[in-house]
Amino acid sequence: MSIKFLIVILIVMLGLILVSSALSSAPTDTDVSVPSTTMLANTCAGCHGVNGSSVGPSSPTIAGMSRDYFIETMEAYQSGERPSTIMTRIAKGYNKKEIELMAKYFSKQEFVRQPQKYDAKAAKLGKKLHKKYCVKCHEDGGRSADDDAGILGGQWQPFLRFTMEDFTTGKRPMKKKKQERVSKLFKEHGQEGVEALIQFYGSQK
Amino acid sequence: MTNISRRHFLAIAGTGLASTALGFPAISFGAGKNVVIVGGGIAGSTCAKYIRAMDGSVNVTLIEPKKTYVTCFMSNEVISGERDIKTTHFGYAGLRKHGIEVLHDMVISIDPVAKKIGTKDGIKLNYDACVVAPGIDFRWDAIEGYDAKVAETLPHAWQAGEQTLLLRNQIQAMRDGGTVIIVAPQNPFRCPPGPYERASQIAWYLKNNKPKSKIIILDPKPKFSKMPLFVAGWQRHYGYKSSNSLIEWVGGPDGGEVTRVDPKNMSAIATSSFKGDVINVIPPQIAGKIAHVADLVDEDNGYCPVNHASFESSRHKDIYVIGDATIAAPMPKSGYAANSQAKVCAAAVVAKLNGKSAPVPSFVNTCYSLITPNDGVSVAMVYRLGAKGKIEKVKGAGGVTPKDASDAMRKREATYAYSWFKNITHDIFS
Numbered sequence: 001m002s003i004k005f006l007i008v009i010l011i012v013m014l015g016l017i018l019v020s021s022a023l024s025s026a027p028t029d030t031d032v033s034v035p036s037t038t039m040l041a042n043t044c045a046g047c048h049g050v051n052g053s054s055v056g057p058s059s060p061t062i063a064g065m066s067r068d069y070f071i072e073t074m075e076a077y078q079s080g081e082r083p084s085t086i087m088t089r090i091a092k093g094y095n096k097k098e099i100e101l102m103a104k105y106f107s108k109q110e111f112v113r114q115p116q117k118y119d120a121k122a123a124k125l126g127k128k129l130h131k132k133y134c135v136k137c138h139e140d141g142g143r144s145a146d147d148d149a150g151i152l153g154g155q156w157q158p159f160l161r162f163t164m165e166d167f168t169t170g171k172r173p174m175k176k177k178k179q180e181r182v183s184k185l186f187k188e189h190g191q192e193g194v195e196a197l198i199q200f201y202g203s204q205k
Numbered sequence: 206m207t208n209i210s211r212r213h214f215l216a217i218a219g220t221g222l223a224s225t226a227l228g229f230p231a232i233s234f235g236a237g238k239n240v241v242i243v244g245g246g247i248a249g250s251t252c253a254k255y256i257r258a259m260d261g262s263v264n265v266t267l268i269e270p271k272k273t274y275v276t277c278f279m280s281n282e283v284i285s286g287e288r289d290i291k292t293t294h295f296g297y298a299g300l301r302k303h304g305i306e307v308l309h310d311m312v313i314s315i316d317p318v319a320k321k322i323g324t325k326d327g328i329k330l331n332y333d334a335c336v337v338a339p340g341i342d343f344r345w346d347a348i349e350g351y352d353a354k355v356a357e358t359l360p361h362a363w364q365a366g367e368q369t370l371l372l373r374n375q376i377q378a379m380r381d382g383g384t385v386i387i388v389a390p391q392n393p394f395r396c397p398p399g400p401y402e403r404a405s406q407i408a409w410y411l412k413n414n415k416p417k418s419k420i421i422i423l424d425p426k427p428k429f430s431k432m433p434l435f436v437a438g439w440q441r442h443y444g445y446k447s448s449n450s451l452i453e454w455v456g457g458p459d460g461g462e463v464t465r466v467d468p469k470n471m472s473a474i475a476t477s478s479f480k481g482d483v484i485n486v487i488p489p490q491i492a493g494k495i496a497h498v499a500d501l502v503d504e505d506n507g508y509c510p511v512n513h514a515s516f517e518s519s520r521h522k523d524i525y526v527i528g529d530a531t532i533a534a535p536m537p538k539s540g541y542a543a544n545s546q547a548k549v550c551a552a553a554v555v556a557k558l559n560g561k562s563a564p565v566p567s568f569v570n571t572c573y574s575l576i577t578p579n580d581g582v583s584v585a586m587v588y589r590l591g592a593k594g595k596i597e598k599v600k601g602a603g604g605v606t607p608k609d610a611s612d613a614m615r616k617r618e619a620t621y622a623y624s625w626f627k628n629i630t631h632d633i634f635s
Contacts, residue, residue, distance in 0.1 A: 034565060035566060039552060039566060042255070042548045043545060043548075045628065046569070046571065046628060047571065047625050049631065055627045055631050057624055057627070059621050059624035059625070085614055085621060086606075086621065090569070090587060092587075092603070093586070093587020093588075093599040093602035098567075
């Protein structure tokens with residue numbers, strides 16, 4: 001056996017050991033007072049589903065949203081700027097570092113869509129309205145997370161209904177461009193238009 | 206070996222990498238270690254699943270007498286007729302798919318020195334770590350005239366299944382104008398808001414079916430979980446404190462502590478005697494039987510002391526206790542708390558088996574209560590380990606549904622309660 005060959009074997013074994021310790025058992029953190037990413041993410045599954053994909057009927061899937069949007073969302077709940085039933089009380093339980101760890105984790109999770117009942121006619125209208133009013137920040141039928149906005153495609157319809165109600169009644173603040181588009185949508189198509197959008201998003205598999 | 210091509214060698218090395226990722230014995234220290242989990246309820250089942258998820262090389266055996274688990278949470282809706290009990294039935298096929306060996310048997314002995322468990326059917330198993338999740342047992346001697354036999358006519362329905370249906374059937378058979386008595390327990394007990402959600406759900410049934418009837422809650426306590434929210438809800442829906450109230454609550458200071466029941470005369474005796482057509486006695490509670498047999502209980506307290514970072518027993522090494530059987534205050538004895546503790550315990554067990562120390566934990570609890578099918582209230586909290594190594598609430602976090610929450614918001618909470626039920630059972634049993 002050549003020396004070169006032995007060196008190759010040693011390097012591969014070292015690689016295996018390093019990879020193995022990274023993959024096996026609980027991850028270790030350098031900061032001893034911060035729970036691990038897994039430990040933190042595990043606490044959310046009770047309402048938001050395994051790996052952040054909710055099985056409904058209304059609590060939202062949080063898998064796949066961008067890191068920045070996750071952080072923005074949790075901070076909005078902490079301050080109370082975004083209305084909620086329970087999330088303000090929960091969000092206040094985590095510090096900046098913990099939220100960053102959760103944000104990184106959930107941004108990497110797959111948004112698993114469950115089939116929902118939908119009105120095909122309304123969904124057809126919703127598709128048109130989406131292209132007219134929403135697509136700029138909710139690309140790819142609302143499935144994209146790239147614009148640091150909420151993932152709408154395949155999200156639970158009751159949750160979308162709650163959020164649209166909060167937007168259109170002024171309870172939840174919107175950035176200026178969004179405010180303009182939502183106002184225009186509501187002015188030109190009313191509640192029927194809002195519901196059509198919800199049917200469109202709920203129709204996606 | 207000398208003539209092996211470089212390409213072939215790298216292919217073998219690549220397979221080695223994949224094998225390691227799947228947890229085959231070669232390098233992981235956890236490989237081949239045995240964990241026995243006693244009790245396949247919320248805590249036990251969650252722990253089994255998460256140990257396997259965190260280290261697939263660990264062998265996990267779950268021992269649970271029941272072939273079908275029936276959840277306690279949402280059982281109040283079964284009692285009121287709002288929910289089919291089948292929706293609360295969960296089997297163990299999901300856990301088996303995760304490589305857990307599920308034995309339907311009962312553990313009767315745990316030897317902490319030999320690290321061996323023994324079952325009723327005569328099976329003996331060695332363990333490297335044992336997780337005990339036995340739930341609760343009742344202090345059968347606490348209320349004169351009440352024991353396990355009497356519970357067949359005066360149900361507790363504080364372990365779901367047959368007892369749930371018994372109570373439901375009694376209420377459905379009751380005449381309009383009848384009285385349902387609920388005897389609430391002293392702290393600490395499984396599901397602090399439970400008796401009051403039960404009263405709410407039964408009131409919902411009575412309001413719609415037998416409006417001349419009444420519920421009397423006899424309580425040893427001066428107050429209870431989410432009391433202001435329940436009282437407000439009962440005022441909204443059930444005429445509380447009016448002359449037509451469907452619900453009456455008698456607290457400890459007002460003579461609500463029941464010391465005796467008389468099944469023959471269908472009465473519950475506190476400082477005065479209360480007659481009922483249906484009497485639901487929820488006795489005071491202690492840790493499940495096997496915890497006492499295995500010397501895991503602080504008998505002055507009735508529950509099991511544990512290290513809060515790992516949930517390892519304070520009394521015996523390499524035995525862990527999780528869920529309702531533990532002393533884990535300020536966490537309540539709830540389904541979500543059991544699930545949360547189980548995950549922390551799983552991480553600690555896996556760490557120990559791999560020669561590492563327990564990771565820094567994070568805990569959560571949310572308890573939803575359905576006052577009506579469209580009116581939900583909640584209490585939530587996030588916990589961490591405090592300076593003294595004990596679980597503490599995160600300052601400024603958590604709390605209850607705001608008193609001035611709108612009907613619309615409480616309607617949303619009801620849908621979130623149902624979402625919690627679906628997601629947590631999916632987390633555990635799928």
